[in-house]
Amino acid sequence: MNPMVAASEDSYDLYNDVDDIDQNDTAEVTELLRRYVGDDSTEKKLHMGAELTFPILLPPWILQ
Numbered sequence: 001m002n003p004m005v006a007a008s009e010d011s012y013d014l015y016n017d018v019d020d021i022d023q024n025d026t027a028e029v030t031e032l033l034r035r036y037v038g039d040d041s042t043e044k045k046l047h048m049g050a051e052l053t054f055p056i057l058l059p060p061w062i063l064q
Contacts, residue, residue, distance in 0.1 A: 002053040010036070010044045 007015075014036045021028040036044055 004051045004053075005049070007048045008045050011046045011048050014046060 014032075017032055017036075021032055023029060036046065
């Protein structure tokens with residue numbers, strides 16, 4: 001198995017910022033969303049991906 005995870009620097013920043021804010025404070029949540037998703041996000045490139053690659057196992061009689 002060959003696992004791979006990729007994330008942009010902005011996605012990593014978003015993850016850290018979500019952990020730092022008071023999620024019960026509507027103003028803080030709104031500002032965070034505005035910064036990363038809304039009108040102020042024109043410079044932000046958010047992407048994340050995960051992949052698992054499994055080896056292909058063939059019976060010996062196919063390889064002959």
